[in-house]
Amino acid sequence: MGTEQANDGFGTISVAAILAESAARRADAVALIVGDESVTYAALWDQAKAYAGALRDRGVGPGVPVAILVPNVADFARVYFAVLALGGIVVPVHALLKAREIEYVIRDSGAELLVCAAPLLPEGEPGARAAGTPVLTVLAAEATDGLPRLEDAAADAEPIRTYVPRRPEDTATILYTSGTTGKPKGALGTHFALVEQVNVLLTSTFDLRAGDKIFGGLPLFHTFGQTCVLNAGLRAGATVVMLPRFTGAAALDLVRRHNIDIFFGVPTMYMALLEAIRASPGRPEGLRYGISGGSSLPVAVIDRFRELFGVEIYEGYGLTETSPVASFNHVGTTPRPGTIGTAIWGVEVAIARPEVADAIELLPAGELGELVVRGHNLFKGYLNRPDATAEALVDGWFRTGDLGTKDGDGYLRIMDRKGDMIIRNGYNVYPREVEEVLSQHPDVATVAVFGVPHEVHGQEIAAAVIAVPGSTVTTGELAEFAQARLAAHKYPRLIELRTELPLGPSGKILKRTLQASFGDDAEASRTRGQ
Structure with a gap:
């Protein structure tokens, strides 16, 4: 990864320009709000350049991958743009991963450094240590277990002047897919694809204006939050109001x-x-x-x-x-x-x-x-x-x-x-169609429909439901509601009431986890049908 050459000046582009250009044009506008902290565009870019100076002194440069394990706080943006400004490659790490999983991401990506928020060190530091990768912390009140703080390193370093230009096809990010089958895969996002995505979202897709306040609760380690909220928001000159949890x-x-x-x-x-x-x-x-x-x-x-x-x-x-x-x-x-x-x-x-x-x-x-x-x-x-x-x-x-x-x-x-399509008695059943029907019930807050193995029908249709607070609805009532609105081969025979559903890094319901745990610690209704 570190073998990508510095750009020769032809056809240059950089995701880092998103922040640099907005800082030049809207210096005093508020870029980020996190709790009681407000950061202007000019201050955010200056902080990113200072962080970049410290990272440069630790060997980060064009084509060098850097893992980032930071929640939805301003430091994510500072580190993200610091790495990109050096021509490095950002490898965001899901904030709920365990040490073994973090080790995998670091090894697979070839990340040469992990920048880890202090609250996430209990998993991040062992994962990096197992991969043989050094760690810099952010958000630590003081040096933790001898790990250097990026804030201190930035204070001692010479900030960079501006960002390093990249070729359009150069890698900007390595984002790991959820890995529903096998190990997660690192998807290589280019500077051109990410910048052009933002431009198209702003010119002909969203109505996102300078000065708008946008909700920043989507995880920034995921592509939706990173591109549509952080990058598009900063490119537009909006204010991203972050929600860490x-x-x-x-x-x-x-x-x-x-x-x-x-x-x-x-x-x-x-x-x-x-x-x-x-x-x-x-x-x-x-x-x-x-x-x-x-x-x-x-x-x-x-x-x-x-x-x-x-x-x-x-x-x-x-x-x-x-x-x-x-x-x-x-x-x-x-x-x-x-x-x-x-x-x-x-x-x-x-x-x-x-x-x-x-x-x-x-x-x-x-x-x-x-x-x-x-x-x-x-x-x-x-x-x-x-x-x-x-x-x-x-x-x-x-x-x-x-x-x-x-x-x-x-x-x-x-x-x-x-892979989610259900085949019952040879008929295709699409979970979304069943979910649409169950969602119409006034007592249903959230529902996920999936298939479970059945020795007679091949697969049976199951539904996991979270009811609205205070509801007394039964699984039998929900089954009758669905049966009255769906063909005989489509309505769920098995319904569970749950207090929560397993979620992936982007907030998607993990249906494979539901399939594996079906029937555990839940009230189940089994209705009869042909």
């Missing part, structure tokens, strides 16, 4: 207290907001709209949000490998609930025959198949995984692994991941 009540309080203009979230966040506002009624004054991604948002949730918050949610779609946004219900046009909108500017999203692995055979409008994407937003492959890269990138298209349709107007609908 998400709860529905804390998010609602932040939205009200800071008059947040735009809420960015995944479906589980919107469901938590709805619970919070039921407990503490009253519409926030400043909210203009919400943006949702990460997984499908039930239409019933969109309707409830409109009723209680008085604004629309605009839903889109993307993946780590697409930087991330590929399609969106573009702000300025009336959203079509239940869809993920149309392809963003300069990007194509089509439907391909899923069973053909070595070529892309496009299907006509309305037919169900695999979503495939091509355009300026694509990553350049998986680190050290040529076979996985060749499997994912076919004929210039990225195979998403998601099943869906595209209508004559170009609007896309997601059914499910190819």
Whole structure:
């Protein structure tokens, strides 16, 4: 990784320019708010340059990967832009990983340094030590276990003057996929793809303005929070109001207290907001709209949000490998609930025959198949995984692994991941369709539908449900509700009431974890049916 050459000055670009340019143009505007701390654009860039000086003195330069294990606080942005300004490669680490998992990310990425927030050292330091990688801390009151503080190193170092230019195809980030099968893979994001993504989001996708206050509760180690909130927000000259630890009540309080203009979230966040506002009624004054991604948002949730918050949610779609946004219900046009909108500017999203692995055979409008994407937003492959890269990138298209349709107007609908489809008695059942129905029940706050093995039917349809607070709904009542609205082969025979659902790093519900733990410590309802 460290062998990438310094740019020769031709065709240069850098993600670090996002902060540098906004600092030059909006020096005194507030870039970040975290609790009682406010940081202006000029101060944030100066701090990033000071951090960069310290990192430079420790060998960070063009093409050098640096792992970052920092939660949603201002130091994430400082370190992120410091590494990028040196021409280095940012390797964000999921804040809930254990030492063994952190070791894997550091080793696989080739990270030569870990910058770790003090509260995360109990897992971060052993992981880095096992990988043989030095550690710098941030947010420590004093040196911890002899580990140097980046703040101290920055105070002693000469700040860099400006950022190092990079080639468009140079690697800017290595983001690790959730690894639902096998080990997580490092997706290589380029400077061009990340910068162009931000520009397209601002010019023709979102309505994000200078001076807007945007909700910063999405984890910044994930592509959604990193690109759509942090980078797009700073490129626009907005203020990102960060929430280090998400709860529905804390998010609602932040939205009200800071008059947040735009809420960015995944479906589980919107469901938590709805619970919070039921407990503490009253519409926030400043909210203009919400943006949702990460997984499908039930239409019933969109309707409830409109009723209680008085604004629309605009839903889109993307993946780590697409930087991330590929399609969106573009702000300025009336959203079509239940869809993920149309392809963003300069990007194509089509439907391909899923069973053909070595070529892309496009299907006509309305037919169900695999979503495939091509355009300026694509990553350049998986680190050290040529076979996985060749499997994912076919004929210039990225195979998403998601099943869906595209209508004559170009609007896309997601059914499910190819691996999540349930086959009961030979019939295909798409979990999202069942989730949409159960979400319409007034006592359902969150629901996940998945298949479990069955010796007679092949698979049986199961649902894990979180009920709204105070609800006395039974699993039998939920089963009857679904049975009355779904065909006999689609309604769930097995329903569990749970107090929480397992979530991945981006807030997605982990259905494979639910499948593995189905029936443990939960009230189960087993209804009869053919």
